[in-house]
Amino acid sequence: MTATTTTLRVVEAHARYYRRTWRGSVISTFASPLFTLLAMGMGLGLLVDREGGPGGVPYLTWLAPGLLAAAAMQTAAGDSSYPVMAGIKWTKSYHAALATPVGVPALTYGHFGWVACRLALSLTVYAVIMMLVGAVSPIRGLLAILPGILTGMAFCTPITAWVAQAKNDAKLPSLFRFVIVPLFLFSGTFFPITQLPGWMQPVAYFTPLWHGVELARGAAGVPLSPHFPWYVHTAALLAIVVVGGYIALRNMEKELRK
Amino acid sequence: MAEPLVVARQLTKKFGEMTAVAGVDFEISAGEAFGFLGPNGAGKTSTMKMIGATSPATSGELTVLGMDPDKHGPAIRARLGVVPQEDNLDTELTVEENLLIYGRYFDLPRAEIRKRIDELLTFSQLADRRKSKVEPLSGGMKRRLTIARGLINKPDMLILDEPTTGLDPQARHLLWDRLYRLKRDGVTLIITTHYMDEAEQLCDRLVIMDKGAIVAEGSPRSLIEEHSTREVLELRFPVGLQEAAVPRLEGLGKRIEALPDRVLIYADDAEDQLDEIHQRGVNPETTLVRRSSLEDVFLHLTGRSLVD
Ligand SMILES: Nc1ncnc2c1ncn2[C@@H]1O[C@H](COP(=O)(O)OP(=O)(O)OP(=O)(O)O)[C@@H](O)[C@H]1O
Ligand SMILES: [Mg+2]
Numbered sequence: 001m002t003a004t005t006t007t008l009r010v011v012e013a014h015a016r017y018y019r020r021t022w023r024g025s026v027i028s029t030f031a032s033p034l035f036t037l038l039a040m041g042m043g044l045g046l047l048v049d050r051e052g053g054p055g056g057v058p059y060l061t062w063l064a065p066g067l068l069a070a071a072a073m074q075t076a077a078g079d080s081s082y083p084v085m086a087g088i089k090w091t092k093s094y095h096a097a098l099a100t101p102v103g104v105p106a107l108t109y110g111h112f113g114w115v116a117c118r119l120a121l122s123l124t125v126y127a128v129i130m131m132l133v134g135a136v137s138p139i140r141g142l143l144a145i146l147p148g149i150l151t152g153m154a155f156c157t158p159i160t161a162w163v164a165q166a167k168n169d170a171k172l173p174s175l176f177r178f179v180i181v182p183l184f185l186f187s188g189t190f191f192p193i194t195q196l197p198g199w200m201q202p203v204a205y206f207t208p209l210w211h212g213v214e215l216a217r218g219a220a221g222v223p224l225s226p227h228f229p230w231y232v233h234t235a236a237l238l239a240i241v242v243v244g245g246y247i248a249l250r251n252m253e254k255e256l257r258k
Numbered sequence: 259m260a261e262p263l264v265v266a267r268q269l270t271k272k273f274g275e276m277t278a279v280a281g282v283d284f285e286i287s288a289g290e291a292f293g294f295l296g297p298n299g300a301g302k303t304s305t306m307k308m309i310g311a312t313s314p315a316t317s318g319e320l321t322v323l324g325m326d327p328d329k330h331g332p333a334i335r336a337r338l339g340v341v342p343q344e345d346n347l348d349t350e351l352t353v354e355e356n357l358l359i360y361g362r363y364f365d366l367p368r369a370e371i372r373k374r375i376d377e378l379l380t381f382s383q384l385a386d387r388r389k390s391k392v393e394p395l396s397g398g399m400k401r402r403l404t405i406a407r408g409l410i411n412k413p414d415m416l417i418l419d420e421p422t423t424g425l426d427p428q429a430r431h432l433l434w435d436r437l438y439r440l441k442r443d444g445v446t447l448i449i450t451t452h453y454m455d456e457a458e459q460l461c462d463r464l465v466i467m468d469k470g471a472i473v474a475e476g477s478p479r480s481l482i483e484e485h486s487t488r489e490v491l492e493l494r495f496p497v498g499l500q501e502a503a504v505p506r507l508e509g510l511g512k513r514i515e516a517l518p519d520r521v522l523i524y525a526d527d528a529e530d531q532l533d534e535i536h537q538r539g540v541n542p543e544t545t546l547v548r549r550s551s552l553e554d555v556f557l558h559l560t561g562r563s564l565v566d
Contacts, residue, residue, distance in 0.1 A: 001332065001365050013359045020351060092346035098312050099340040100363035100411075101332040258273065258313060 006102045010110020011117065013097070018118070028078070029122045033071040034129055037064060040190065041135065054192045055222045064135035065144045065220035066189040068126050069212035072152035075122055077180050079115050080159040085169050087111075088255055098256060108252050112156060112245065119152040120145065136220045143219040147233075151212025154237045157244030164251035183209040211236045261324060262287050263415055263446055264309055268318035271304045278304040280470035281318060288414075291437075291447040293464030295457045295552060297562070300467040302450035303343055306419045309448065310340050323414065336364060339408030343419040343450075345400050347407070349393040353384060356392060357407055364411040371410065378406040382436065398429030405436065415446040422456060434459060454552035466556055473559045478552055485558050486550040487512050489528040493521045493535070493542040506540050515557055524554070 037060075045059035053059040087094035097107055126148075127141040136144070159175065166172070186196065187209035193201050204210040211233040218224045218233075264286040271279040279301040286292045294302045307313035308320055311327035311334045320327055322334050347356050354375060361371035379385040382402040392400065401421065408416055421437070422430040437460055441447055451457050457464050458478040466474045466481070474481055491511070495503055504516050511525035521542075525531045528547040535542070556562075 001336065005365055006332070006363070009362050009365060012362055016355060016359055017348065017351065020355070091348060092344065093348055095312075095342065096346040096348075096360070097363055099310060099335060099338075099342070100360065101336045101365070102363050103332055 001101050003103070003106055006106035007109045007113060010097065010102060010106055011113040014110065014114035015117070018114075025078070029071075029075060030125055030129075033067055033126055037067055037129065037133065037135070041067075041133070055217070057222055060133070060135045061220070062217070062222055063190065064130045064133075065216035065222065066213040068123060068130065068144055068148050069151045069209060069216040070184050070187075070189045071126055072119055072123060072148040072212065073155050073183065073209050074180065075119055076115055076152035076156040077159055077175065079118060080111075080156045081163055081172050081175060082169070084111065084160055084163045085166065085172065088164065089168070094256060104253050104256055105249060107256075108160070108245075108249050111160065112153065115156045116149055116153060119149045123148040123152075130220075140220045144216045147212060147215035147219050150234070150237045150241070151208065151216065154208040154212065154240040154244070157241050157248050159244075161244050161248035161251050164248060164255050183207055188213050208237060208240050260288055263323055264448075265321045266305075266309075266318065267320075269305070269308065269315055269320050270317045271301070271308060271313070272316040277470055279308070282465075282467070282470075282472045284465055284472065284475065286415075286446065286448060288446055289441075289444055290462045291441050291449060291460050293457045293461035294448070294450040294467055295452065295454065295461075295464050295556070296450075296467035297452055299469075301470040302467060303419055305467075306340075306417050306448070306450060310338060310417050311335050312340075336411065337414045339411065339413035339416040339445075341401075341404050341408045341416070341418040341421055343423070345404050347392045347400060347403060350391065352389055352391055353379070353395075353403055354388045356403065357410055360407045361410040366411065374410055374412075378409055381409075381439075382406040383432070396429075398425050398432065401425060401429070401433060402436070405433070409440075413445065415448065416440065417448045419450050420452070421449065422451070422453070430456075454556070457552055464552075466552070466559060468556075468560045468562075474555065481552060481555050482550045485555040487524040488526040488550060489524075490548055490550050490554060491523040491525065491528040491531050491535075492546040492548065493523070494519065494544045495521075496543050503540055503542070506538055507535070510534060513558070522554070522557075524550070 041060035041063045045063070048059040053062055055062050094107055098104065123145045127145050130136050131138050131141045163172070186200070187193070187204060187207050189209070193204045193210065196204065214224060214228060215230055215233040215237070218230045224230065262285040266282055266284050268281040268283065269279060270277070270281050282305065294305060296302050304313070308315050308327065309322055311322060311331040314328055323337055325334050327334055348359070351359070357375045357378065358371055361374065379388055382405060384399060384403060384406065387395065387399065392403065395403065405421070422433055425433065437447060447460070449460055461478060463477050465472045474485060476484065500516070500521065504521060507514060507521065507523065511523040511531050513524040515522040523531050532545060532547065
């Protein structure tokens with residue numbers, strides 16, 4: 001049995017589990033981005049477009065891909081925090097898997113693989129919604145899915161690395177309070193980061209969500225800043241995915257093979 | 259003679275400064291039921307995890323099914339069944355789904371797994387629970403499901419870490435019965451327990467562990483013959499009177515153990531000792547004559563009681 005096979009079996013196990021439990025997450029996955037898109041994009045958009053929207057496109061068109069990237073972040077963060085903690089410490093389903101031919105690498109990559117599948121699934125639904133409300137053309141909407149998955153993975157691997165070494169779940173809420181929510185608000189999702197105070201703008205360059213938002217926007221046809229072409233964003237996100245993945249694997253080994 | 263399934267030489271496990279397993283030697287042959295008997299913290303689980311190729315040894319040598327667990331972990335685990343000390347079933351999923359997911363980890367075809375699920379659920383008397391969620395099942399049912407799960411890959415060897423701890427007597431006996439059947443079918447069993455009756459009932463051979471070391475090895479009967487007398491006389495005294503009585507028992511039997519709540523007199527014929535006690539004018543509140551058990555062996559070897 002190869003490592004690829006065992007990794008696929010882990011993805012399959014996640015899928016089976018999801019098939020039983022997806023109802024609980026359907027509202028947060030689909031409904032809230034939809035409501036945000038409608039309220040902000042169409043409501044607020046009327047006001048913004050009177051002044052001439054950012055990027056020279058209607059506000060709804062500008063906002064929608066950014067929200068797609070932000071939704072990817074939230075999905076990935078949700079799936080890589082409490083579920084990973086549960087697998088290691090609560091239900092110990094990771095320990096159960098490790099008593100079989102599945103090893104820590106297959107378990108870790110299987111988790112990554114599953115999060116990528118989940119992202120593909122939810123972002124496709126999201127892209128369809130973007131098209132239906134007329135934010136983007138069908139081709140552009142589909143094009144934004146790939147950057148969205150990459151954005152999500154740039155949160156998935158570092159958060160997994162962090163959760164794997166956490167003693168308990170006491171610090172998990174602060175991940176959402178002090179990282180996910182501020183990023184959601186200040187990474188150029190709702191307004192361009194050029195609107196931020198001068199000292200904050202360089203900070204944004206180091207946040208994965210900003211790169212993700214820009215990349216998704218570029219894919220959806222919004223002109224990007226000439227200083228930051230698409231490959232810079234892609235490289236930044238890939239680097240985070242790889243480094244996070246490496247540390248995650250190391251931390252999982254340490255925690256699960258004592 | 260066939261190669262033993264497990265060979266350990268000076269096997270050691272440390273967690274930082276703390277030594278959980280302190281250089282143990284043992285061999286387990288195909289088809290036998292081999293026990294690790296010991297109190298809390300003796301190092302039983304740590305040893306099981308090393309045999310199960312889920313925790314690397316700190317030092318020493320270990321061969322499982324002829325392979326080195328550090329190099330061939332997945333290949334070893336493919337042929338093992340593991341019943342961990344704590345159930346780690348997916349309680350949100352159904353009985354069937356738990357078995358299906360686990361079987362897929364062994365890369366078994368779905369149709370084959372479904373066939374095995376039928377057999378295993380019948381074997382573990384859970385057939386009518388196939389579609390129910392795991393969460394509401396009783397402790398005994400969950401334990402039987404964990405055993406069924408450990409058997410999904412038709413393992414050569416089944417590792418059971420305290421299979422009956424926390425179960426009521428009826429559930430324990432049902433489980434023992436299932437383990438006899440497995441043994442009869444040729445599955446090698448490795449069992450840890452701190453119940454001496456369980457070890458006596460199930461194990462062909464066992465080691466007694468204490469503080470990370472093996473203090474004795476043999477069949478239950480040979481251990482008792484070697485380290486204890488045929489019978490034991492247990493005396494209980496009214497509260498506060500034991501201290502005064504103990505000196506008057508001196509010289510009785512082959513050996514005397516004064517525990518906090520009772521005195522044990524080891525002798526091949528306990529009735530004789532009882533007569534002698536009455537002649538000496540000692541009047542215990544209750545007396546009990548019984549056969550020696552592994553508990554007595556443990557007490558003799560370590561000076562401590564196995565189950566406090
Ligand atoms: N992950 C760990 N980190 C640190 N110490 C550990 C770890 N696992 C076990 N130990 C220590 O190693 C020693 C042996 O533990 P082990 O679980 O092997 O004992 P045991 O015989 O299975 O006990 P029990 O009957 O309570 O299950 C104990 O002192 C325990 O505290
Ligand atoms: Mg234990």
